[in-house]
Amino acid sequence: PWHRQGIAHVLRKADQGGNVKVFQGNHEYGINKTIGKDKKHYRHISGKNIYGIDFVIEATHRDEKNRSILRLHGDKYDDELFKSEKSKGFWYWLGDVAYTGLYEVDRGIRLIPPLEHFSVAALGKKAVKGVINGLMGINDAIAKALDDSEHDVMIYGHSHMPGFVRTPAGKLLINDGCCTEHVNALVRDVNGTYALLTWHSDGIEVEEEPLPGYK
Secondary structure, three states: OHHHHHHHHHHHHHHOOOOEEEEOOOOOHHHHHHHOOOOOOHHHHOOOEEOOEEEEOEEEEEOOOOOEEEEEOOHHHHHHOOOOHHHHHHHHHHHHHHHHHHHHHHHHHOOOHHHOOOOHHHHHHHHHHHHHHHHOOHHHHHHHHHHOOOOOEEEEOOOOOOEEEEOOOOOEEEEOOOOOOOOEEEEEOOOOOEEEEEEEOOEEEEEEOOOOOOO
């Protein structure tokens, strides 16, 4: 029900004239069966507008600090790890099967009052993503891509691991985390400063973007 409420809120924003975009990633296979041109590749949804919402691969804008911002899902950098679509598809499938099982475990655990906010799936995903991103070179590939580009900041997700990181060239990487498992949201104030919000049972944690020069 919470997911449906969230989607309804986004649809209202679009209906009211808001500039709403869906940045396509590796979870659009279901919707692609309905509206995609290529049944095997989700990226063919790009360019479509559904209920006032634009489906895009990436987008750019300049913020209040005149920085060039690149926004995308981030899964395309998995190609640095998985050398073929078949290999990538297999690991995505295996991950989905494993996480689906852990979600079912969570359903049972959350019936126990002291553990109602505990998530085995979130811990499992964090461990797996930590290995893939840290030890297998994905983080390095993303940082290099930003440093080799004309952009100053990259905002992406995919790994569900929120945080701010400076690249070797001093540019800023922002991972917006996950709005469901870890309850994160990326926000920007009127001055162009980004912050990550994380909801806890006893309040909201706020992490502002680091100043230039800070790792």
